Amino acid sequence: YPPMPFDWSPPALSRRSLLGQMLLAGSAWAAPAAWAQISRAANSDGRLVLVFLRGAYDGLSALVPYADRDYYRLRPKLGIRANRLRKVDDQYGFNPGMAGFERLFKDGQMAVVHGCGYDNPSYSHFTSAAYWHTGVPNGGEPYGWLGRLADAIDPQLTPNFLVNIDERQSLAVRAAKHVPVVFDDPERFGRKGLFQSRPLIDKPLGTSSSMNPSQQFLEDVAHSARQASEQVRAAWHNYKTPVDYGILPMDLPKVASLIQAKLPTRIYHTAYRHNAFDTHVHQAEQHQRLLTYVSDGVSGFMQDMKRIGRDKDVTVMVYSEFGRRAAENTSLGTDHGTANQVYLVGQALKGGHYGQAPSLTNLNADDNVLHTTDFRRVYATVMEQWMGANSQALLNGRFDTLPVFA
Numbered sequence: 001y002p003p004m005p006f007d008w009s010p011p012a013l014s015r016r017s018l019l020g021q022m023l024l025a026g027s028a029w030a031a032p033a034a035w036a037q038i039s040r041a042a043n044s045d046g047r048l049v050l051v052f053l054r055g056a057y058d059g060l061s062a063l064v065p066y067a068d069r070d071y072y073r074l075r076p077k078l079g080i081r082a083n084r085l086r087k088v089d090d091q092y093g094f095n096p097g098m099a100g101f102e103r104l105f106k107d108g109q110m111a112v113v114h115g116c117g118y119d120n121p122s123y124s125h126f127t128s129a130a131y132w133h134t135g136v137p138n139g140g141e142p143y144g145w146l147g148r149l150a151d152a153i154d155p156q157l158t159p160n161f162l163v164n165i166d167e168r169q170s171l172a173v174r175a176a177k178h179v180p181v182v183f184d185d186p187e188r189f190g191r192k193g194l195f196q197s198r199p200l201i202d203k204p205l206g207t208s209s210s211m212n213p214s215q216q217f218l219e220d221v222a223h224s225a226r227q228a229s230e231q232v233r234a235a236w237h238n239y240k241t242p243v244d245y246g247i248l249p250m251d252l253p254k255v256a257s258l259i260q261a262k263l264p265t266r267i268y269h270t271a272y273r274h275n276a277f278d279t280h281v282h283q284a285e286q287h288q289r290l291l292t293y294v295s296d297g298v299s300g301f302m303q304d305m306k307r308i309g310r311d312k313d314v315t316v317m318v319y320s321e322f323g324r325r326a327a328e329n330t331s332l333g334t335d336h337g338t339a340n341q342v343y344l345v346g347q348a349l350k351g352g353h354y355g356q357a358p359s360l361t362n363l364n365a366d367d368n369v370l371h372t373t374d375f376r377r378v379y380a381t382v383m384e385q386w387m388g389a390n391s392q393a394l395l396n397g398r399f400d401t402l403p404v405f406a
Contacts, residue, residue: 046348046386047310049255049301050146050172050269051318053294055277056125058324058334059341061287062098063112067091070360074327078284078334092353097292100246100299101343108351109302110343111404113378115358117339117371121322125275125336129321133172135379135395145379145394146267147175152389154178154266160228163258163265165251166273173269181228181265186236186254189229235261243304246296248272256304259314266387277320281331294318298345315346315386317378326360326369338364339371342378344404348386354402377402 065071066082067090085093086102094102104110118137122128131137135145150162150173162180164173173180183189239257251270258265272294279287298316305311323340339358355377358369376399380391385405392398 044388045313046266047259047314048146048267048382048387049252049314049316050267051250051252051294051298051316052129052170052172052269052271053277053318053320054125054129054272055275055279055320056128056322056324056336057277057291057294057320057340058279058283058287060324060326060334061283062095062101062291063092063341064095065091065357065360066093068360074360076328077332078328094295095288095291097288098295100295100297102295104299104302104345105351109347109349110345110351111349111402112353113342113344113373113402113404114353114355115339115369115372116319116342116355116375116378117322117373118375119371121338121368121371123322123336123366125278125321130171132319132321132375133170135376142174143176144170144172144174146172146269147178147180148394149383149387149389150178150180150267151175152394153387158264160231160263160265162267163255163263164269165254166269166271170269170271173267181232183229183232186232186257189232231261231263232258235263241304241307243300243307244296245300245304246293248293249297249300250294252297252301253304256301256308259305259310260308279324280329280333280335283328283333298343302345312347315344315348315382317382318343318345319375319378323369325367326363327367338368339373342375344378344382348406349404350406354404374399381405 060071060075061078061080064080064085066085066087072079080095082093084096086096086098087093088102088105094105101110105112118131120138122131133144134141146162154161157177160181162173162175162178164170164180164182165184166182167184169180169182235257236254239253239260241253241256245253250272255268255270258268276286276290298318301316302311302314305314319342320340323337324334325337329335355373358372360369362370364370376395376397380395380399381401381404383389383391383394384401391401
């Protein structure tokens with residue numbers, strides 16, 4: 001997955017920030033929060049797990065508005081017929097492959113937020129993803145919304161507080177103070193270096209009165225990075241589960257292993273590794289297969305949390321950079337769209353529908369639906385009601401929360 005465009009690179013960093021971002025794990029430097037005060041306790045032990053579906057999944061194929069005849073008018077071939085759907089009420093039904101999501105919704109553990117988007121939408125994967133990852137549409141914010149959240153609720157900079165499981169660091173977790181733990185394969189998680197430099201990298205760490213502040217800083221960061229890699233590898237080695245996560249679990253078992261090991265991490269960001277959801281041609285079978293992977297993975301993760309007694313402490317958020325166009329194209333696929341659904345999953349929330357589904361007749365000039373819910377309302381809801389943060393300070397504005405959490 002290519003990096004963000006150069007427009008989204010952060011401004012010049014201080015020596016401390018630059019060196020910190022070069023390493024794999026965070027460390028506990030005492031510093032004041034740069035962004036906001038904690039507004040209230042919320043769930044002080046709550047974990048937030050983000051699942052980003054790269055490539056823009058098709059919400060109209062995931063949760064189908066089968067009672068809306070305009071859906072079938074716009075999608076005469078791609079539209080999924082009502083008798084094939086996993087109906088959850090008299091308006092909507094999940095894709096045939098999404099048995100896990102159907103169970104979560106019917107058990108009251110899933111909130112669907114409809115019509116999430118922003119003004120002046122971008123149809124670029126990279127640009128729109130940057131807007132979602134920073135929480136600042138049409139802006140140049142250098143830090144991610146999760147990074148700002150971590151800085152706000154953990155000003156003491158607890159090591160391993162923020163974890164990003166991916167091939168490279170996401171903009172969503174870039175922070176001013178925290179250095180996220182970033183890894184892909186727990187078995188190989190460690191500091192990288194050339195063979196000739198291994199003795200220096202692997203040497204015992206310590207302190208010395210002869211060290212200058214810069215040297216001591218590097219020693220502190222190296223110690224923290226080594227400690228994080230050891231903890232992650234140990235957690236993964238000790239993790240065994242009978243739960244079936246499906247074929248592609250999207251790194252969620254790795255998250256489960258860290259939660260089971262009682263790491264202090266409160267924010268996890270994972271992503272579907274490929275741009276596979278960008279289905280411009282022959283979408284039907286491919287999208288159903290991909291949605292099945294997501295549904296099975298998230299459902300399995302929640303079952304695993306229940307197995308280890310942590311299901312009340314975890315909220316999962318599933319999102320994408322935008323949705324697909326309302327109408328099918330001539331290649332039996334869908335093109336880049338605008339608004340989409342966001343899914344929140346957990347024991348602590350009140351399941352059901354939130355927000356207003358976009359009209360399938362009132363489209364914009366590009367024949368895309370108009371968003372009905374600013375996606376920052378979802379962020380504000382999670383920040384305030386689950387993580388206990390001041391969303392107004394973090395999002396540079398007031399966004400009404402949704403009554404999702406009990």
